[in-house]
Amino acid sequence: MDYIEKLKKYAELVVKVGLNVQKGQKVSISADIDAIDFVRAVTKAAYEVGAVEVIQDLTDGPSTQMKYEYAPIETFKKTYEYQKQRIDTHLEERVAHLRIYSQTPELLKNADPEKIAANATALGELNKDFARAVGRFDFSWCIVAFPNVAWAELVFPDLKGEEARTKLLDAMIAAVRADQADPVLAWEEHNRNLNARARLLTEKGFDRLHYKSERTDVEIGLNQHHIWMGASAVNAEGVEIQVNMPTEEVFTSPDFRRVNGIIGNTRPLSYNSAIIDDFKLTFKDGSVTDFEAGVGYDVLKNMLETDAGARRLGEIALVPDDSPISNSGILYYNTLFDENASCHVALGRSFPGALKEGKALSKEDLEAHGLNQSLIHVDFMIGGPDLSIEGIHKDGTKEFIFKDGNWVI
Missing domain, CATH: 3.40.1830.10 (Thermophilic metalloprotease (M29))
Structure with a gap:
């Protein structure tokens, strides 16, 4: 072309x-x-x-x-x-x-x-x-x-x-698949696959997830009525839209009160056109209690001080290491692309649609259900070939979701 x-x-x-x-x-x-x-x-x-x-x-x-x-x-x-x-x-x-x-x-x-x-x-x-x-x-x-x-x-x-x-x-x-013979048809198939994966995770109904890699060791709680979402969304008028292009993720909003451990980034974060890299966040009872950064420490510090919700998680997203963008070997220095090469989480605002009937709730009611409220929503990448994720049920039984950076369910 x-x-x-x-x-x-x-x-x-x-x-x-x-x-x-x-x-x-x-x-x-x-x-x-x-x-x-x-x-x-x-x-x-x-x-x-x-x-x-x-x-x-x-x-x-x-x-x-x-x-x-x-x-x-x-x-x-x-x-x-x-x-x-x-x-x-x-x-x-x-x-x-x-x-x-x-x-x-x-x-x-x-x-x-x-x-x-x-x-x-x-x-x-x-x-x-x-x-x-x-x-x-x-x-x-x-x-x-x-x-x-x-x-x-x-x-x-x-x-x-x-x-x-x-x-x-x-x-x-x-x-974004615009190089294919029929890009619209390619996205229809892509949506079906990601939405099917999201339905499977919702049906599993995990109580919490345990992430483990060289840079991350954290347990993240999920709301009892959480919903995993796939590539496409449906707006208030019933029209299907694609909010991020590209996208390779399935995602939900966690119970921000139940996050404990350490999360380290695996790709640079561009926040308001400034780079933050080589950083780790320590969570206790859902809030960042300590942090470090090799690049952009002051930018990270100021971001975390935006409001109380800026120190809490509003999203967790699963992306296999064996994804098209990861396999391309390109580091974009832009979250829109880099988050689709890697599992990621977001500090700040949650998604009401990640909770059953959540779209009808006030922000106060959402927060009471563990969905974080904040002025910001900042995704950063934590995945890689050494990441494992276990889904843990309420009875304590465990099931691997990711091993060696890729899906196993």
Whole structure:
């Protein structure tokens, strides 16, 4: 495929499978201007299936860097009423939201960690209603990626410029199955497989899971009425959507109160365009009581101090080491891709849909059932070829779910 054909197939897949845009619907796209070719391709594809308006919310990486260099910290602590009004309007109209990651993960590597933390807290507060609606799948949303040169050169340090970007784009297109003869059909089969795995785990009804590897030794409790979820979701209007492209995971939200042990990362975490790596978190009775980091200690510290829920788990996700992205050998430095090469967990906000009848519960009721509430939701990777996971039933009987990093059930 030439460049234009790649963009066309990728955009059509995002519109038809990811967002599953319906006739008469509004669509919002947030991206960096480095992805403008892809933004235009998605815009065209959305109009072609019947969207009535496509709203573009574009940023610029170098300008963002300037803001963090020159603006006072008070700037990062502020949000404005017009921003809240826009969010409320989008929620009321159930606008479909597409997020395109398109900047280098190291965009803010030299930025003040306190400014990064202040901005994350302010945006978390601004978006808390939006985030709850996302977790309930009140509307269609999807997250994808498109490379810029700086990101590509980080991933492929032996290549430069457009050669690097082309290679990363090809890798991304393969990861989302847009290189296949019929990408839509490929995703239908992929969804069936992951959703079947999720149903099996739900039927098992484990009380807790024990993770064991060189870097991790932790026991994570599950709610009595937990639900495992697969690749696709169904929004409030009954439309099937694909919220992450790519995805190789089945996931649920744990009982945050019942997490004890040590969890260590196995791939770098890019948090708000700053890298955190070689870190370990110690949990006692569900909360992080100690932590260390070889890279990005201050960024990690500030993230954990966002609110009480930032020190608790909101998601656990199972991905085999023998997955397409893992087998590619590519480290993307981006959670959207790297989490699909590895089992992962998330600090922060849980998913209401991970609890039977959870979508109808208030945040207070969800927390009473052990589903964490927070302004953040940050996934990080903990899997690898040495990871084993045992499912433990209430009567104490055990059953391996993973051995040597891969499924055994």
